[in-house]
Amino acid sequence: MCLGIPGKIIEIYQSGGLKMGKIDFGGVTREACLEYIPEAKIGDYTLIHVGFALNIISEDEAQETLKLITEIAEIENESDAQ
Amino acid sequence: MKYLSEYRDAQLVRGIIDEIKRTVSKKWVLMEICGGQTHAILRYGLEQLLPTEIEFVHGPGCPVCVTSLELIDKALAIASQPGVIFTTFGDMLRVPGSNDDLFSVRARGGDVRVVYSPLDAVKIAQQNPDKQVVFFGIGFETTAPANAMSVIQARSLNLENYSMLVSQVRVPPAMNVILSSINNRVQAFLAAGHVCTVMGYWEYAPIAEKYHIPIVVTGFEPVDIAQGILMAVKQLEERRYEVENAYSRVVSFEGNQPAQIIISQVFMECDQKWRGIGTIPESGWSLRPEFSYYDAEKRFKVDQIKPQESPICIAGKILQGLNKPYECSAFGGLCTPEHPLGATMVSSEGACAAYFRYSYIDQ
Amino acid sequence: MQHTFDIPTSINNMKPETIGLEEGPICPLPFTHNEVIVMGHGSGGKMSHDLIKKYFYSYFENELLLAGNDAAVINIGNATLAFSTDSHVVKPLFFPGGDIGRLAVCGTVNDVSMMGAVPLYLSAGFILEEGFEIITLSKILESMRTVAEEAGIQIVTGDTKVVQKNQADGIYINTTGVGLLYPGSNITGSRAQPGDAVILSGSIGEHGLAVLEARGELGFSSGIQSDVAPLNRLVRALIDAVPKDAVHVLRDPTRGGLATSLNEIAQQSRMGIIIDENKVTIQPAVRSVCELLGFDPMYVANEGKLICIVEEEFAHKALMAMHNTRYGENAAIIGYVTNQPQGRVLMTTTMGSTRILDMLSGEMLPRIC
Numbered sequence: 001m002c003l004g005i006p007g008k009i010i011e012i013y014q015s016g017g018l019k020m021g022k023i024d025f026g027g028v029t030r031e032a033c034l035e036y037i038p039e040a041k042i043g044d045y046t047l048i049h050v051g052f053a054l055n056i057i058s059e060d061e062a063q064e065t066l067k068l069i070t071e072i073a074e075i076e077n078e079s080d081a082q
Numbered sequence: 083m084k085y086l087s088e089y090r091d092a093q094l095v096r097g098i099i100d101e102i103k104r105t106v107s108k109k110w111v112l113m114e115i116c117g118g119q120t121h122a123i124l125r126y127g128l129e130q131l132l133p134t135e136i137e138f139v140h141g142p143g144c145p146v147c148v149t150s151l152e153l154i155d156k157a158l159a160i161a162s163q164p165g166v167i168f169t170t171f172g173d174m175l176r177v178p179g180s181n182d183d184l185f186s187v188r189a190r191g192g193d194v195r196v197v198y199s200p201l202d203a204v205k206i207a208q209q210n211p212d213k214q215v216v217f218f219g220i221g222f223e224t225t226a227p228a229n230a231m232s233v234i235q236a237r238s239l240n241l242e243n244y245s246m247l248v249s250q251v252r253v254p255p256a257m258n259v260i261l262s263s264i265n266n267r268v269q270a271f272l273a274a275g276h277v278c279t280v281m282g283y284w285e286y287a288p289i290a291e292k293y294h295i296p297i298v299v300t301g302f303e304p305v306d307i308a309q310g311i312l313m314a315v316k317q318l319e320e321r322r323y324e325v326e327n328a329y330s331r332v333v334s335f336e337g338n339q340p341a342q343i344i345i346s347q348v349f350m351e352c353d354q355k356w357r358g359i360g361t362i363p364e365s366g367w368s369l370r371p372e373f374s375y376y377d378a379e380k381r382f383k384v385d386q387i388k389p390q391e392s393p394i395c396i397a398g399k400i401l402q403g404l405n406k407p408y409e410c411s412a413f414g415g416l417c418t419p420e421h422p423l424g425a426t427m428v429s430s431e432g433a434c435a436a437y438f439r440y441s442y443i444d445q
Numbered sequence: 446m447q448h449t450f451d452i453p454t455s456i457n458n459m460k461p462e463t464i465g466l467e468e469g470p471i472c473p474l475p476f477t478h479n480e481v482i483v484m485g486h487g488s489g490g491k492m493s494h495d496l497i498k499k500y501f502y503s504y505f506e507n508e509l510l511l512a513g514n515d516a517a518v519i520n521i522g523n524a525t526l527a528f529s530t531d532s533h534v535v536k537p538l539f540f541p542g543g544d545i546g547r548l549a550v551c552g553t554v555n556d557v558s559m560m561g562a563v564p565l566y567l568s569a570g571f572i573l574e575e576g577f578e579i580i581t582l583s584k585i586l587e588s589m590r591t592v593a594e595e596a597g598i599q600i601v602t603g604d605t606k607v608v609q610k611n612q613a614d615g616i617y618i619n620t621t622g623v624g625l626l627y628p629g630s631n632i633t634g635s636r637a638q639p640g641d642a643v644i645l646s647g648s649i650g651e652h653g654l655a656v657l658e659a660r661g662e663l664g665f666s667s668g669i670q671s672d673v674a675p676l677n678r679l680v681r682a683l684i685d686a687v688p689k690d691a692v693h694v695l696r697d698p699t700r701g702g703l704a705t706s707l708n709e710i711a712q713q714s715r716m717g718i719i720i721d722e723n724k725v726t727i728q729p730a731v732r733s734v735c736e737l738l739g740f741d742p743m744y745v746a747n748e749g750k751l752i753c754i755v756e757e758e759f760a761h762k763a764l765m766a767m768h769n770t771r772y773g774e775n776a777a778i779i780g781y782v783t784n785q786p787q788g789r790v791l792m793t794t795t796m797g798s799t800r801i802l803d804m805l806s807g808e809m810l811p812r813i814c
């Protein structure tokens with residue numbers, strides 16, 4: 001486990017008493033349940049697993065991680081060059 | 083795709099792996115306990131790129147593989163009954179029971195349907211009021227919120243024809259079993275990123291403390307996995323044993339609170355049988371008494387279940403990391419994904435299937 | 446490109462069988478069924494092959510049949526013909542990019558073409574269910590007419606039967622096609638040679654997902670169109686561009702996808718094939734659906750693509766010809782044939798590692814893991 005894919009919330013609505021959303025995965029859309037991320041807004045990116053949003057993806061953390069990793073990767077390039 | 087492609091950058095992966103090569107000074111044994119991570123490691127051939135000092139042992143992270151044989155046989159019995167629509171995640175269709183599998187049941191006329199989400203199963207129940215709709219609710223903690231919500235939804239819709247066959251398993255007790263085994267070789271863990279998305283990682287500190295084992299919460303893309311390995315190796319080299327989070331864009335220490343609340347409302351801890359391993363205390367979740375109406379095991383009287391495993395299948399040993407798939411006498415011969423003897427050969431990230439399908443192994 | 450590998454003996458000893466796929470998640474059954482036909486017998490996988498070998502081949506035994514290719518190659522007088530038949534039972538009847546009629550014509554046109562023959566004439570047999578709407582039948586016939594015209598073939602004979610309600614899912618179509626082999630060509634699955642280039646005519650994974658979406662069971666919306674298309678003119682262009690026997694193998698990767706077809710060829714030719722994952726084109730929407738549901742595009746059915754294995758020195762000419770022909774605009778060399786490992790397909794991943802690309806399709810079931 002577990003197949004969780006990031007997608008963007010493009011619509012929010014109620015269905016069967018549950019907070020649901022239309023999620024955009026790079027051009028492909030599917031419905032998902034947003035009950036577990038009550039604070040979600042349109043435009044948020046979320047992790048979807050079996051039709052449920054499990055969390056909102058933090059853009060800040062994502063940037064931070066990538067920056068760190070890129071630095072590590074660049075240190076390598078510098079060391080190689082020396 | 084945003085938040086995916088960036089973490090599949092081959093240059094970044096190579097950069098991190100180079101750093102791992104510089105960091106590592108002796109042999110270390112790492113375990114990932116998540117089928118999705120096993121799948122990613124093998125699909126991208128990451129083991130090949132890592133320094134030879136790093137050995138990966140693939141843990142029991144596949145909920146398909148660890149669902150007890152007894153429950154599979156019960157599922158087959160229920161699915162074979164007339165008037166039942168048996169709904170399940172795709173993974174479960176080919177898992178062998180003692181004599182049969184869900185595919186065979188479907189071939190004989192059973193109404194077995196693959197669904198993507200437990201809510202789809204609830205919809206099917208609404209659309210078929212004259213049938214009993216059973217959902218095979220398997221999974222680790224990642225899937226528990228979804229499975230729980232289906233039961234809550236069934237209740238709020240007053241559905242009398244929906245029930246769930248539950249096999250929920252929890253990661254921390256399995257880690258304890260593996261680490262406390264006298265044959266254990268695992269020195270560091272990559273914790274399952276999506277399990278932790280739900281549960282947080284507060285449960286892992288006591289384990290890291292007790293066994294002096296570094297635990298790194300890790301994601302699923304090649305960059306994430308390489309990052310998790312790097313952090314684990316750094317800890318090992320520096321003799322630290324902490325819980326670190328390499329998947330911070332999705333995972334927080336506390337995890338998803340609303341999900342944990344629903345889980346605790348619907349489920350309660352129970353002892354759980356893991357296929358190939360045995361019963362691990364408090365390692366599962368079952369439906370609370372107030373939801374027992376939706377428990378398929380109670381709704382359907384399924385007697386005469388005498389589970390019988392293949393005598394040569396060593397899935398249990400493989401799940402605990404004590405053996406590699408190719409060390410099994412049946413691997414690739416009697417046991418292949420077409421005619422699997424055990425569950426680890428069926429699920430696409432069961433260790434045996436993954437090795438068979440992806441591995442290009444030097445022996 | 447030559448590679449040597451250490452393969453554990455257990456892999457060398459076993460015979461991976463084809464497990465193909467309908468346009469949806471069906472897999473062969475691990476338990477054998479000896480008395481009745483079950484759905485697994487139609488999946489194109491091991492069970493299908495076993496049924497064919499044990500019964501059809503043994504009752505109809507002759508050399509031509511036992512060659513086991515997509516079309517039979519027969520000599521009548523001075524002419525060498527390719528002769529192929531295919532039945533279509535796809536559900537739903539209409540899907541984005543096509544329908545059962547278009548599929549029925551293209552399927553047989555392509556089977557004949559893959560033998561290195563010019564398809565000329567088709568027969569079409571229809572089994573219609575009582576209650577099937579004539580307006581729907583008209584749409585299907587119009588679709589068949591359109592694509593037959595495009596392909597330049599004629600449907601010259603046919604048959605119609607009506608069965609009672611609930612006996613035919615609306616309509617079943619069988620097409621049988623006959624074509625003339627290109628003189629001097631010798632195109633068969635066993636002819637791949639070390640060093641040959643492996644060309645793929647375009648992006649993969651569209652047909653299977655388009656049909657899956659049309660079934661509506663998994664709830665996604667992608668806009669993916671089936672790639673179902675007649676490839677005879679593409680085959681002609683590429684054969685005309687190179688010496689007659691430079692094209693060794695042609696195969697359309699239908700059920701089981703690209704991975705399965707490459708494995709079949711590797712086995713038939715007793716060669717290895719190595720491909721570069723970076724060279725295989727996949728549309729973004731196909732990628733997204735596969736990510737979401739846990740599919741691997743390598744195993745998804747295609748109905749408008751071909752694999753061409755051609756002598757390396759003529760690969761570029763073949764490619765140029767394909768680029769200038771409809772349905773071949775995005776053709777690319779994706780890999781090469783190798784000596785080892787025999788009967789296996791390897792793939793260099795986007796990470797630069799190398800792994801086995803198996804033919805088995807366990808991943809075609811949507812998964813949660």
